[in-house]
Amino acid sequence: MIRLLKIELSKILPYSTFWVLSGITFGIYFFFLLIGSQINFNFDGIDINVYFRFPTVWQTIAYYSSWFNLLLVLLVIILIGNEFNFKTFRQNSIDGLSRQELFISKLLLITLFAFVAFIISFFSALIIGITYSNNVGSDYILHEIYFVFVFFIQSIGFMSIAFLISLLLKNIAASVVVFIGAYIFELIIRAFFAIMSISWGQYLPFKVLSNLCDAPSLNKMLTNPMLKESIANATSTAQASGQFTDVNFGVNMVLSLSYIAVFLYFSYLILKKKDL
Amino acid sequence: MEVLRIEDVSKRYGNTQAVNRFSLKINKGNIYGILGPNGSGKTTILAVILGIIKQDSGFFQWYNTKKNSTTKKLGALLETPNFYSYLSLEKNLKIVADIKKVDTYSIDEVLEKTGLLERKYSKYYTLSLGMKQRLALASVLLGDPEILILDEPTNGLDPEGIADVREMILNQAKSGKTIILASHILTEVQKTCTHVAILRKGRILQSGEINSLIKSKNTIVVSSDENEKLFDLLTRSGLYEKVEIINNEISIDLKENSEAKDVNEFAFKHNIILTKFEAYKKSLETEFLRMMKSS
Numbered sequence: 001m002i003r004l005l006k007i008e009l010s011k012i013l014p015y016s017t018f019w020v021l022s023g024i025t026f027g028i029y030f031f032f033l034l035i036g037s038q039i040n041f042n043f044d045g046i047d048i049n050v051y052f053r054f055p056t057v058w059q060t061i062a063y064y065s066s067w068f069n070l071l072l073v074l075l076v077i078i079l080i081g082n083e084f085n086f087k088t089f090r091q092n093s094i095d096g097l098s099r100q101e102l103f104i105s106k107l108l109l110i111t112l113f114a115f116v117a118f119i120i121s122f123f124s125a126l127i128i129g130i131t132y133s134n135n136v137g138s139d140y141i142l143h144e145i146y147f148v149f150v151f152f153i154q155s156i157g158f159m160s161i162a163f164l165i166s167l168l169l170k171n172i173a174a175s176v177v178v179f180i181g182a183y184i185f186e187l188i189i190r191a192f193f194a195i196m197s198i199s200w201g202q203y204l205p206f207k208v209l210s211n212l213c214d215a216p217s218l219n220k221m222l223t224n225p226m227l228k229e230s231i232a233n234a235t236s237t238a239q240a241s242g243q244f245t246d247v248n249f250g251v252n253m254v255l256s257l258s259y260i261a262v263f264l265y266f267s268y269l270i271l272k273k274k275d276l
Numbered sequence: 277m278e279v280l281r282i283e284d285v286s287k288r289y290g291n292t293q294a295v296n297r298f299s300l301k302i303n304k305g306n307i308y309g310i311l312g313p314n315g316s317g318k319t320t321i322l323a324v325i326l327g328i329i330k331q332d333s334g335f336f337q338w339y340n341t342k343k344n345s346t347t348k349k350l351g352a353l354l355e356t357p358n359f360y361s362y363l364s365l366e367k368n369l370k371i372v373a374d375i376k377k378v379d380t381y382s383i384d385e386v387l388e389k390t391g392l393l394e395r396k397y398s399k400y401y402t403l404s405l406g407m408k409q410r411l412a413l414a415s416v417l418l419g420d421p422e423i424l425i426l427d428e429p430t431n432g433l434d435p436e437g438i439a440d441v442r443e444m445i446l447n448q449a450k451s452g453k454t455i456i457l458a459s460h461i462l463t464e465v466q467k468t469c470t471h472v473a474i475l476r477k478g479r480i481l482q483s484g485e486i487n488s489l490i491k492s493k494n495t496i497v498v499s500s501d502e503n504e505k506l507f508d509l510l511t512r513s514g515l516y517e518k519v520e521i522i523n524n525e526i527s528i529d530l531k532e533n534s535e536a537k538d539v540n541e542f543a544f545k546h547n548i549i550l551t552k553f554e555a556y557k558k559s560l561e562t563e564f565l566r567m568m569k570s571s
Contacts, residue, residue, distance in 0.1 A: 088358050092375055093326075093327065
Protein backbone atom coordinates (compact mmCIF):
# COMPACT_ATOMS: atom_id res chain seq x y z
CA MET A 1 0.00 0.00 0.00
CA ILE A 2 2.75 2.44 0.97
CA ARG A 3 4.65 1.54 -2.19
CA LEU A 4 1.59 2.28 -4.32
CA LEU A 5 0.96 5.58 -2.55
CA LYS A 6 4.65 6.48 -2.97
CA ILE A 7 4.36 5.81 -6.71
CA GLU A 8 1.24 7.98 -6.94
CA LEU A 9 2.87 10.80 -5.02
CA SER A 10 5.95 10.71 -7.24
CA LYS A 11 3.59 11.24 -10.20
CA ILE A 12 1.66 14.19 -8.75
CA LEU A 13 4.06 16.11 -6.50
CA PRO A 14 6.20 17.40 -9.40
CA TYR A 15 3.07 18.16 -11.46
CA SER A 16 2.71 21.94 -11.72
CA THR A 17 -1.00 21.80 -12.67
CA PHE A 18 -1.67 20.04 -9.38
CA TRP A 19 0.01 22.82 -7.38
CA VAL A 20 -1.57 25.64 -9.40
CA LEU A 21 -5.07 24.18 -8.96
CA SER A 22 -4.53 23.48 -5.29
CA GLY A 23 -3.01 26.92 -4.70
CA ILE A 24 -5.89 28.75 -6.38
CA THR A 25 -8.47 26.68 -4.51
CA PHE A 26 -6.87 27.05 -1.11
CA GLY A 27 -6.48 30.78 -1.78
CA ILE A 28 -10.18 31.14 -2.61
CA TYR A 29 -11.15 28.86 0.29
CA PHE A 30 -9.31 30.83 2.95
CA PHE A 31 -10.12 34.21 1.41
CA PHE A 32 -13.89 33.68 1.55
CA LEU A 33 -13.63 31.94 4.91
CA LEU A 34 -11.87 34.97 6.32
CA ILE A 35 -14.31 37.42 4.73
CA GLY A 36 -17.32 35.34 5.80
CA SER A 37 -16.20 35.04 9.37
CA GLN A 38 -15.78 38.83 9.61
CA ILE A 39 -19.42 39.52 8.65
CA ASN A 40 -21.31 40.73 11.64
CA PHE A 41 -25.03 41.42 11.17
CA ASN A 42 -26.63 42.96 14.13
CA PHE A 43 -30.35 42.74 13.56
CA ASP A 44 -32.78 42.34 16.36
CA GLY A 45 -33.57 38.66 16.84
CA ILE A 46 -30.87 37.45 14.43
CA ASP A 47 -27.37 36.33 15.43
CA ILE A 48 -25.40 35.31 12.34
CA ASN A 49 -22.25 34.60 14.34
CA VAL A 50 -23.85 31.47 15.68
CA TYR A 51 -22.58 29.77 12.51
CA PHE A 52 -18.99 30.45 13.55
CA ARG A 53 -19.39 29.29 17.11
CA PHE A 54 -19.25 25.78 18.48
CA PRO A 55 -20.97 23.47 17.80
CA THR A 56 -22.58 24.87 14.60
CA VAL A 57 -19.21 25.85 13.14
CA TRP A 58 -18.49 22.18 12.28
CA GLN A 59 -21.56 22.04 10.06
CA THR A 60 -20.91 25.52 8.62
CA ILE A 61 -17.37 24.61 7.60
CA ALA A 62 -18.36 21.16 6.34
CA TYR A 63 -21.06 22.77 4.19
CA TYR A 64 -18.70 25.52 2.99
CA SER A 65 -15.93 22.96 2.22
CA SER A 66 -18.33 20.76 0.30
CA TRP A 67 -18.40 23.38 -2.47
CA PHE A 68 -14.70 22.78 -2.94
CA ASN A 69 -15.27 19.12 -3.75
CA LEU A 70 -15.35 20.34 -7.32
CA LEU A 71 -11.56 20.87 -7.16
CA LEU A 72 -11.05 17.34 -5.90
CA VAL A 73 -13.26 16.02 -8.68
CA LEU A 74 -11.30 18.04 -11.23
CA LEU A 75 -8.00 16.75 -9.87
CA VAL A 76 -9.13 13.13 -10.03
CA ILE A 77 -10.35 13.60 -13.60
CA ILE A 78 -7.11 15.29 -14.68
CA LEU A 79 -4.84 12.74 -13.02
CA ILE A 80 -6.70 9.72 -14.37
CA GLY A 81 -7.13 11.38 -17.78
CA ASN A 82 -3.36 11.92 -17.85
CA GLU A 83 -2.77 8.22 -17.32
CA PHE A 84 -4.76 7.48 -20.47
CA ASN A 85 -3.38 10.47 -22.35
CA PHE A 86 0.24 9.48 -21.68
CA LYS A 87 -0.69 5.76 -21.96
CA THR A 88 0.98 5.30 -18.60
CA PHE A 89 -1.78 3.07 -17.19
CA ARG A 90 -0.79 0.69 -19.95
CA GLN A 91 2.93 1.14 -19.28
CA ASN A 92 2.52 0.77 -15.48
CA SER A 93 0.73 -2.49 -16.15
CA ILE A 94 3.46 -3.68 -18.53
CA ASP A 95 6.09 -2.77 -15.93
CA GLY A 96 4.40 -4.95 -13.34
CA LEU A 97 1.42 -3.31 -11.64
CA SER A 98 -1.57 -5.60 -11.65
CA ARG A 99 -4.98 -4.19 -12.54
CA GLN A 100 -5.94 -4.53 -8.89
CA GLU A 101 -2.89 -2.49 -7.88
CA LEU A 102 -3.76 0.17 -10.46
CA PHE A 103 -7.21 0.42 -8.87
CA ILE A 104 -5.88 0.47 -5.31
CA SER A 105 -3.31 3.15 -6.13
CA LYS A 106 -6.03 5.49 -7.43
CA LEU A 107 -8.30 4.66 -4.50
CA LEU A 108 -5.46 5.54 -2.13
CA LEU A 109 -5.01 8.83 -3.93
CA ILE A 110 -8.72 9.62 -3.62
CA THR A 111 -8.60 8.78 0.09
CA LEU A 112 -5.52 10.95 0.54
CA PHE A 113 -7.19 13.93 -1.19
CA ALA A 114 -10.28 13.49 0.97
CA PHE A 115 -8.10 13.25 4.07
CA VAL A 116 -6.21 16.46 3.25
CA ALA A 117 -9.54 18.24 2.62
CA PHE A 118 -10.83 16.87 5.93
CA ILE A 119 -7.75 18.08 7.83
CA ILE A 120 -8.07 21.57 6.33
CA SER A 121 -11.77 21.71 7.21
CA PHE A 122 -11.16 20.34 10.66
CA PHE A 123 -8.53 22.93 11.60
CA SER A 124 -10.45 25.76 9.90
CA ALA A 125 -13.54 24.92 11.98
CA LEU A 126 -11.49 24.46 15.14
CA ILE A 127 -9.67 27.80 14.80
CA ILE A 128 -12.80 29.76 13.82
CA GLY A 129 -14.79 28.05 16.57
CA ILE A 130 -12.21 28.87 19.22
CA THR A 131 -12.02 32.47 17.98
CA TYR A 132 -15.77 33.11 18.09
CA SER A 133 -17.01 30.89 20.92
CA ASN A 134 -17.26 31.96 24.52
CA ASN A 135 -17.75 28.44 25.77
CA VAL A 136 -14.81 26.24 24.72
CA GLY A 137 -15.41 23.26 26.97
CA SER A 138 -14.33 20.02 25.30
CA ASP A 139 -17.86 18.50 25.35
CA TYR A 140 -19.24 21.58 23.73
CA ILE A 141 -16.51 21.72 21.07
CA LEU A 142 -16.82 18.06 20.13
CA HIS A 143 -20.57 18.18 19.80
CA GLU A 144 -21.49 18.00 16.05
CA ILE A 145 -17.83 17.39 15.13
CA TYR A 146 -19.10 14.44 13.07
CA PHE A 147 -20.01 16.90 10.29
CA VAL A 148 -16.36 17.15 9.16
CA PHE A 149 -16.06 13.37 9.14
CA VAL A 150 -19.19 13.26 7.02
CA PHE A 151 -17.52 15.78 4.71
CA PHE A 152 -14.65 13.27 4.33
CA ILE A 153 -17.13 10.62 3.15
CA GLN A 154 -18.87 13.12 0.88
CA SER A 155 -15.53 13.98 -0.79
CA ILE A 156 -14.81 10.30 -1.41
CA GLY A 157 -18.32 9.98 -2.86
CA PHE A 158 -17.94 12.76 -5.41
CA MET A 159 -14.43 11.61 -6.33
CA SER A 160 -15.65 8.04 -6.81
CA ILE A 161 -18.16 9.33 -9.40
CA ALA A 162 -15.31 11.23 -11.09
CA PHE A 163 -13.15 8.08 -10.97
CA LEU A 164 -15.82 6.01 -12.70
CA ILE A 165 -16.50 8.64 -15.38
CA SER A 166 -12.77 9.08 -16.08
CA LEU A 167 -12.24 5.35 -16.51
CA LEU A 168 -15.21 5.13 -18.84
CA LEU A 169 -14.32 8.10 -21.04
CA LYS A 170 -10.50 8.15 -20.78
CA ASN A 171 -10.53 11.83 -21.68
CA ILE A 172 -10.21 14.85 -19.39
CA ALA A 173 -12.47 17.33 -21.22
CA ALA A 174 -15.19 14.75 -21.90
CA SER A 175 -15.12 13.58 -18.29
CA VAL A 176 -15.53 17.13 -16.92
CA VAL A 177 -18.44 17.76 -19.30
CA VAL A 178 -20.12 14.46 -18.43
CA PHE A 179 -19.64 14.99 -14.68
CA ILE A 180 -21.27 18.43 -14.84
CA GLY A 181 -23.85 17.12 -17.33
CA ALA A 182 -24.77 14.26 -14.99
CA TYR A 183 -25.21 16.73 -12.13
CA ILE A 184 -27.49 18.96 -14.25
CA PHE A 185 -29.36 15.92 -15.57
CA GLU A 186 -30.02 14.80 -12.02
CA LEU A 187 -31.30 18.30 -11.15
CA ILE A 188 -33.75 18.10 -14.06
CA ILE A 189 -34.88 14.61 -13.03
CA ARG A 190 -35.38 15.81 -9.46
CA ALA A 191 -37.39 18.80 -10.63
CA PHE A 192 -39.50 16.49 -12.78
CA PHE A 193 -40.06 14.14 -9.85
CA ALA A 194 -40.99 17.08 -7.63
CA ILE A 195 -43.58 18.27 -10.16
CA MET A 196 -45.00 14.76 -10.32
CA SER A 197 -44.93 14.62 -6.48
CA ILE A 198 -42.56 11.65 -6.56
CA SER A 199 -40.14 11.63 -3.62
CA TRP A 200 -37.52 9.43 -5.34
CA GLY A 201 -35.50 12.48 -6.33
CA GLN A 202 -34.10 12.56 -2.80
CA TYR A 203 -32.41 9.20 -3.39
CA LEU A 204 -30.43 10.07 -6.50
CA PRO A 205 -26.64 9.98 -6.03
CA PHE A 206 -25.70 13.67 -6.28
CA LYS A 207 -28.57 14.65 -3.99
CA VAL A 208 -27.77 11.93 -1.47
CA LEU A 209 -24.13 12.98 -1.35
CA SER A 210 -24.99 16.69 -1.20
CA ASN A 211 -27.42 16.05 1.65
CA LEU A 212 -24.54 14.74 3.77
CA CYS A 213 -23.23 18.27 4.28
CA ASP A 214 -26.37 20.32 4.22
CA ALA A 215 -26.34 24.00 5.13
CA PRO A 216 -26.99 24.71 8.81
CA SER A 217 -30.59 25.50 9.53
CA LEU A 218 -31.65 29.16 9.30
CA ASN A 219 -33.42 28.60 12.58
CA LYS A 220 -30.08 28.52 14.37
CA MET A 221 -29.41 32.21 13.88
CA LEU A 222 -32.81 33.27 15.18
CA THR A 223 -32.77 34.49 18.74
CA ASN A 224 -36.36 35.77 18.75
CA PRO A 225 -38.58 32.85 19.98
CA MET A 226 -41.64 34.02 18.01
CA LEU A 227 -39.74 34.25 14.76
CA LYS A 228 -38.19 30.87 15.45
CA GLU A 229 -41.61 29.29 16.02
CA SER A 230 -43.16 30.76 12.88
CA ILE A 231 -40.26 29.45 10.72
CA ALA A 232 -40.61 26.02 12.35
CA ASN A 233 -44.33 26.03 11.64
CA ALA A 234 -43.80 27.00 8.01
CA THR A 235 -41.30 24.19 7.61
CA SER A 236 -43.56 21.54 9.10
CA THR A 237 -46.48 22.75 6.94
CA ALA A 238 -44.36 22.45 3.81
CA GLN A 239 -43.24 18.96 4.85
CA ALA A 240 -46.82 17.90 5.55
CA SER A 241 -47.97 19.11 2.14
CA GLY A 242 -45.20 17.04 0.51
CA GLN A 243 -43.45 20.08 -1.01
CA PHE A 244 -40.18 18.73 0.28
CA THR A 245 -39.16 15.69 2.23
CA ASP A 246 -36.13 15.31 4.40
CA VAL A 247 -34.29 12.02 4.22
CA ASN A 248 -33.26 10.72 7.59
CA PHE A 249 -29.52 11.29 8.18
CA GLY A 250 -28.85 7.61 8.91
CA VAL A 251 -30.64 6.49 5.75
CA ASN A 252 -28.78 9.14 3.78
CA MET A 253 -25.45 7.93 5.15
CA VAL A 254 -26.22 4.29 4.30
CA LEU A 255 -27.28 5.33 0.79
CA SER A 256 -24.10 7.39 0.34
CA LEU A 257 -21.88 4.53 1.40
CA SER A 258 -23.82 2.19 -0.89
CA TYR A 259 -23.40 4.56 -3.84
CA ILE A 260 -19.66 4.86 -3.10
CA ALA A 261 -19.36 1.06 -2.99
CA VAL A 262 -21.22 0.73 -6.30
CA PHE A 263 -19.15 3.43 -8.06
CA LEU A 264 -15.89 1.95 -6.83
CA TYR A 265 -16.96 -1.57 -7.71
CA PHE A 266 -17.80 -0.56 -11.28
CA SER A 267 -14.52 1.37 -11.53
CA TYR A 268 -12.70 -1.78 -10.45
CA LEU A 269 -14.61 -3.87 -12.98
CA ILE A 270 -13.74 -1.46 -15.79
CA LEU A 271 -10.06 -1.48 -14.89
CA LYS A 272 -10.07 -5.25 -14.58
CA LYS A 273 -11.99 -6.12 -17.73
CA LYS A 274 -11.31 -3.41 -20.28
CA ASP A 275 -8.28 -3.13 -22.55
CA LEU A 276 -5.77 -0.56 -21.33
CA MET B 277 13.07 -24.58 -21.78
CA GLU B 278 9.76 -23.18 -22.95
CA VAL B 279 9.33 -19.53 -21.98
CA LEU B 280 6.08 -18.71 -23.74
CA ARG B 281 3.33 -20.75 -25.28
CA ILE B 282 0.56 -19.11 -27.27
CA GLU B 283 -2.32 -21.32 -28.36
CA ASP B 284 -4.98 -20.31 -30.87
CA VAL B 285 -5.22 -16.70 -29.71
CA SER B 286 -7.74 -14.57 -31.62
CA LYS B 287 -8.69 -10.94 -31.18
CA ARG B 288 -11.23 -8.93 -33.11
CA TYR B 289 -11.83 -5.16 -33.13
CA GLY B 290 -15.30 -4.60 -34.53
CA ASN B 291 -15.23 -6.02 -38.03
CA THR B 292 -11.47 -6.34 -38.13
CA GLN B 293 -9.89 -9.65 -37.22
CA ALA B 294 -6.63 -8.33 -35.71
CA VAL B 295 -5.25 -11.72 -34.67
CA ASN B 296 -6.53 -14.99 -36.06
CA ARG B 297 -5.78 -18.29 -34.27
CA PHE B 298 -2.21 -17.31 -33.47
CA SER B 299 -0.07 -20.11 -32.02
CA LEU B 300 3.62 -19.95 -31.18
CA LYS B 301 6.15 -21.48 -28.82
CA ILE B 302 9.21 -19.53 -27.74
CA ASN B 303 12.11 -21.13 -25.94
CA LYS B 304 14.66 -19.58 -23.61
CA GLY B 305 17.42 -17.77 -25.47
CA ASN B 306 15.43 -17.36 -28.70
CA ILE B 307 15.45 -14.01 -30.43
CA TYR B 308 12.05 -14.31 -31.99
CA GLY B 309 11.14 -11.84 -34.70
CA ILE B 310 7.50 -11.17 -35.41
CA LEU B 311 7.45 -9.85 -38.91
CA GLY B 312 4.56 -8.39 -40.82
CA PRO B 313 3.33 -5.34 -42.66
CA ASN B 314 1.57 -2.52 -40.82
CA GLY B 315 -1.76 -3.69 -39.44
CA SER B 316 -0.83 -7.37 -39.53
CA GLY B 317 -1.50 -7.83 -35.79
CA LYS B 318 2.05 -7.71 -34.40
CA THR B 319 1.32 -5.15 -31.68
CA THR B 320 -2.01 -6.75 -30.83
CA ILE B 321 -0.47 -10.13 -30.15
CA LEU B 322 2.24 -8.50 -28.00
CA ALA B 323 -0.40 -6.51 -26.10
CA VAL B 324 -2.28 -9.75 -25.47
CA ILE B 325 0.73 -11.59 -24.06
CA LEU B 326 1.51 -8.55 -21.89
CA GLY B 327 -2.02 -8.59 -20.48
CA ILE B 328 -2.84 -5.12 -21.81
CA ILE B 329 -5.68 -6.32 -23.97
CA LYS B 330 -7.83 -9.39 -23.52
CA GLN B 331 -7.98 -12.00 -26.24
CA ASP B 332 -11.38 -13.18 -27.47
CA SER B 333 -10.29 -16.79 -27.48
CA GLY B 334 -7.23 -18.97 -27.00
CA PHE B 335 -4.68 -18.75 -24.22
CA PHE B 336 -1.05 -18.04 -23.47
CA GLN B 337 1.30 -19.09 -20.71
CA TRP B 338 4.59 -17.74 -19.43
CA TYR B 339 6.82 -20.43 -17.97
CA ASN B 340 3.66 -22.53 -17.59
CA THR B 341 2.39 -20.11 -14.96
CA LYS B 342 0.00 -17.16 -14.86
CA LYS B 343 1.35 -13.88 -16.24
CA ASN B 344 1.36 -11.95 -12.97
CA SER B 345 4.04 -14.10 -11.45
CA THR B 346 6.38 -13.38 -14.35
CA THR B 347 5.96 -9.64 -14.77
CA LYS B 348 9.19 -8.94 -12.89
CA LYS B 349 11.01 -11.01 -15.49
CA LEU B 350 9.59 -8.93 -18.35
CA GLY B 351 10.77 -5.70 -19.87
CA ALA B 352 8.60 -4.40 -22.66
CA LEU B 353 8.28 -1.55 -25.08
CA LEU B 354 4.92 -1.51 -26.83
CA GLU B 355 4.27 0.80 -29.79
CA THR B 356 5.35 4.23 -28.54
CA PRO B 357 7.34 5.23 -25.46
CA ASN B 358 4.86 6.00 -22.66
CA PHE B 359 6.06 8.37 -19.95
CA TYR B 360 4.87 11.36 -17.90
CA SER B 361 5.78 14.31 -20.09
CA TYR B 362 6.20 16.74 -17.16
CA LEU B 363 8.69 14.52 -15.31
CA SER B 364 12.43 14.28 -15.82
CA LEU B 365 14.02 11.15 -17.23
CA GLU B 366 15.28 10.24 -13.78
CA LYS B 367 11.86 10.64 -12.15
CA ASN B 368 10.15 8.67 -14.89
CA LEU B 369 12.61 5.82 -14.46
CA LYS B 370 12.25 6.08 -10.67
CA ILE B 371 8.54 5.30 -11.07
CA VAL B 372 9.39 2.32 -13.30
CA ALA B 373 11.98 1.15 -10.74
CA ASP B 374 9.42 1.42 -7.91
CA ILE B 375 6.88 -0.55 -9.93
CA LYS B 376 9.45 -3.21 -10.83
CA LYS B 377 10.70 -3.18 -7.22
CA VAL B 378 14.31 -2.69 -8.30
CA ASP B 379 17.00 -0.49 -6.74
CA THR B 380 17.13 3.02 -8.11
CA TYR B 381 20.93 2.96 -8.41
CA SER B 382 20.53 1.05 -11.68
CA ILE B 383 18.84 4.10 -13.24
CA ASP B 384 22.21 5.71 -14.03
CA GLU B 385 23.44 2.42 -15.46
CA VAL B 386 20.59 2.07 -17.97
CA LEU B 387 20.77 5.76 -18.88
CA GLU B 388 24.47 5.29 -19.57
CA LYS B 389 23.78 2.21 -21.71
CA THR B 390 21.29 4.12 -23.82
CA GLY B 391 23.39 7.28 -24.06
CA LEU B 392 21.00 9.46 -22.06
CA LEU B 393 22.94 10.01 -18.84
CA GLU B 394 23.67 13.63 -19.75
CA ARG B 395 19.93 14.29 -20.10
CA LYS B 396 19.06 12.66 -16.76
CA TYR B 397 17.41 15.80 -15.37
CA SER B 398 15.75 16.94 -18.61
CA LYS B 399 11.97 16.87 -18.82
CA TYR B 400 10.62 14.07 -21.00
CA TYR B 401 8.78 16.46 -23.33
CA THR B 402 12.08 18.13 -24.31
CA LEU B 403 13.44 14.90 -25.85
CA SER B 404 13.55 14.14 -29.56
CA LEU B 405 11.66 11.09 -30.88
CA GLY B 406 14.87 9.07 -31.00
CA MET B 407 15.75 9.99 -27.42
CA LYS B 408 12.26 9.05 -26.24
CA GLN B 409 12.76 5.68 -27.89
CA ARG B 410 16.11 5.31 -26.11
CA LEU B 411 14.47 6.16 -22.79
CA ALA B 412 11.87 3.48 -23.44
CA LEU B 413 14.70 1.01 -24.03
CA ALA B 414 16.36 2.19 -20.80
CA SER B 415 13.15 1.47 -18.91
CA VAL B 416 12.95 -1.98 -20.55
CA LEU B 417 16.48 -2.78 -19.34
CA LEU B 418 15.78 -1.57 -15.79
CA GLY B 419 15.81 -4.52 -13.41
CA ASP B 420 17.72 -6.73 -15.84
CA PRO B 421 14.64 -8.66 -17.06
CA GLU B 422 14.93 -12.20 -18.43
CA ILE B 423 12.58 -11.54 -21.32
CA LEU B 424 12.58 -8.46 -23.53
CA ILE B 425 9.57 -7.64 -25.66
CA LEU B 426 10.33 -4.94 -28.18
CA ASP B 427 7.78 -3.54 -30.57
CA GLU B 428 9.46 -1.61 -33.39
CA PRO B 429 12.40 -0.65 -31.12
CA THR B 430 14.24 1.30 -33.81
CA ASN B 431 11.35 3.64 -34.56
CA GLY B 432 12.60 7.19 -34.84
CA LEU B 433 16.25 6.26 -34.39
CA ASP B 434 19.04 7.48 -36.67
CA PRO B 435 21.31 4.89 -38.37
CA GLU B 436 23.76 5.04 -35.49
CA GLY B 437 20.93 4.55 -33.02
CA ILE B 438 19.60 1.59 -35.01
CA ALA B 439 23.04 -0.03 -34.96
CA ASP B 440 23.28 0.61 -31.18
CA VAL B 441 19.91 -1.03 -30.58
CA ARG B 442 20.87 -4.01 -32.73
CA GLU B 443 24.09 -4.38 -30.75
CA MET B 444 22.20 -4.03 -27.48
CA ILE B 445 19.76 -6.76 -28.52
CA LEU B 446 22.58 -9.09 -29.51
CA ASN B 447 24.42 -8.39 -26.23
CA GLN B 448 21.29 -9.15 -24.25
CA ALA B 449 20.79 -12.34 -26.23
CA LYS B 450 24.40 -13.39 -25.54
CA SER B 451 23.65 -13.24 -21.83
CA GLY B 452 20.92 -15.83 -22.34
CA LYS B 453 17.92 -13.52 -22.51
CA THR B 454 14.85 -14.29 -24.54
CA ILE B 455 13.84 -11.52 -26.91
CA ILE B 456 10.62 -11.05 -28.82
CA LEU B 457 11.01 -8.41 -31.48
CA ALA B 458 8.15 -7.13 -33.61
CA SER B 459 9.17 -5.26 -36.70
CA HIS B 460 8.32 -4.58 -40.30
CA ILE B 461 11.98 -3.92 -41.12
CA LEU B 462 13.15 -7.15 -42.71
CA THR B 463 16.88 -6.51 -42.52
CA GLU B 464 16.55 -5.68 -38.85
CA VAL B 465 14.92 -9.02 -38.15
CA GLN B 466 17.30 -11.01 -40.37
CA LYS B 467 20.35 -9.43 -38.74
CA THR B 468 19.14 -9.88 -35.18
CA CYS B 469 16.77 -12.80 -34.86
CA THR B 470 17.26 -16.55 -34.60
CA HIS B 471 13.59 -17.30 -35.27
CA VAL B 472 10.82 -15.58 -37.10
CA ALA B 473 7.06 -15.68 -37.42
CA ILE B 474 5.66 -14.01 -40.52
CA LEU B 475 2.21 -12.49 -40.10
CA ARG B 476 -0.40 -11.24 -42.48
CA LYS B 477 -3.87 -10.11 -41.48
CA GLY B 478 -3.42 -11.56 -38.02
CA ARG B 479 -2.52 -15.03 -39.25
CA ILE B 480 0.90 -16.72 -39.15
CA LEU B 481 2.04 -17.56 -42.67
CA GLN B 482 5.22 -19.25 -41.58
CA SER B 483 7.30 -19.58 -38.45
CA GLY B 484 10.51 -21.23 -37.38
CA GLU B 485 14.26 -20.75 -37.50
CA ILE B 486 15.35 -18.07 -39.94
CA ASN B 487 18.06 -20.33 -41.36
CA SER B 488 15.59 -23.07 -42.24
CA LEU B 489 13.26 -20.53 -43.78
CA ILE B 490 15.88 -19.34 -46.22
CA LYS B 491 17.97 -22.51 -46.46
CA SER B 492 17.48 -23.16 -50.19
CA LYS B 493 20.20 -21.55 -52.18
CA ASN B 494 18.34 -19.62 -54.89
CA THR B 495 14.99 -18.71 -56.24
CA ILE B 496 14.44 -18.51 -59.99
CA VAL B 497 11.53 -16.62 -61.46
CA VAL B 498 10.64 -17.59 -65.02
CA SER B 499 7.80 -17.08 -67.43
CA SER B 500 6.94 -18.24 -70.93
CA ASP B 501 4.03 -18.31 -73.38
CA GLU B 502 3.27 -21.79 -72.07
CA ASN B 503 3.32 -21.11 -68.32
CA GLU B 504 0.80 -23.76 -67.39
CA LYS B 505 2.60 -26.50 -69.31
CA LEU B 506 5.97 -25.44 -67.87
CA PHE B 507 4.57 -25.31 -64.33
CA ASP B 508 3.12 -28.78 -64.76
CA LEU B 509 6.40 -30.20 -66.07
CA LEU B 510 8.49 -28.55 -63.35
CA THR B 511 6.18 -29.76 -60.60
CA ARG B 512 6.08 -33.32 -61.87
CA SER B 513 9.87 -33.50 -62.38
CA GLY B 514 10.51 -33.46 -58.60
CA LEU B 515 13.84 -31.74 -59.25
CA TYR B 516 13.00 -28.58 -57.34
CA GLU B 517 12.29 -27.64 -53.72
CA LYS B 518 9.15 -25.65 -54.45
CA VAL B 519 7.39 -24.55 -57.64
CA GLU B 520 4.52 -22.07 -57.56
CA ILE B 521 2.79 -19.51 -59.74
CA ILE B 522 2.86 -15.98 -58.40
CA ASN B 523 1.42 -13.12 -60.47
CA ASN B 524 1.55 -15.14 -63.76
CA GLU B 525 5.20 -16.01 -63.18
CA ILE B 526 6.69 -19.29 -62.02
CA SER B 527 8.78 -19.12 -58.86
CA ILE B 528 11.16 -22.05 -58.41
CA ASP B 529 13.13 -22.74 -55.23
CA LEU B 530 16.25 -24.66 -56.13
CA LYS B 531 17.50 -27.61 -54.15
CA GLU B 532 20.99 -27.54 -52.58
CA ASN B 533 22.58 -29.47 -55.46
CA SER B 534 20.86 -27.77 -58.40
CA GLU B 535 21.82 -24.63 -60.30
CA ALA B 536 19.97 -21.87 -62.12
CA LYS B 537 21.09 -23.03 -65.58
CA ASP B 538 19.39 -26.39 -64.97
CA VAL B 539 16.00 -24.66 -65.21
CA ASN B 540 16.94 -23.12 -68.55
CA GLU B 541 18.11 -26.50 -69.89
CA PHE B 542 14.93 -28.15 -68.58
CA ALA B 543 12.73 -25.70 -70.49
CA PHE B 544 14.85 -26.00 -73.65
CA LYS B 545 14.62 -29.82 -73.49
CA HIS B 546 10.83 -29.52 -73.44
CA ASN B 547 10.75 -27.03 -76.33
CA ILE B 548 9.56 -24.15 -74.17
CA ILE B 549 11.04 -20.73 -74.79
CA LEU B 550 11.49 -18.65 -71.63
CA THR B 551 10.48 -14.99 -71.94
CA LYS B 552 11.73 -14.17 -68.44
CA PHE B 553 14.55 -15.66 -66.41
CA GLU B 554 15.69 -14.04 -63.14
CA ALA B 555 17.74 -15.57 -60.35
CA TYR B 556 17.51 -14.29 -56.75
CA LYS B 557 19.73 -15.02 -53.80
CA LYS B 558 17.22 -16.00 -51.19
CA SER B 559 16.88 -13.65 -48.24
CA LEU B 560 14.26 -13.02 -45.63
CA GLU B 561 13.15 -10.10 -47.75
CA THR B 562 12.55 -12.13 -50.90
CA GLU B 563 10.88 -14.87 -48.88
CA PHE B 564 8.69 -12.33 -47.05
CA LEU B 565 7.65 -10.58 -50.26
CA ARG B 566 6.96 -13.92 -51.91
CA MET B 567 4.70 -14.92 -49.01
CA MET B 568 2.90 -11.62 -49.04
CA LYS B 569 2.22 -11.96 -52.77
CA SER B 570 1.16 -15.58 -52.65
CA SER B 571 -1.15 -15.05 -49.68
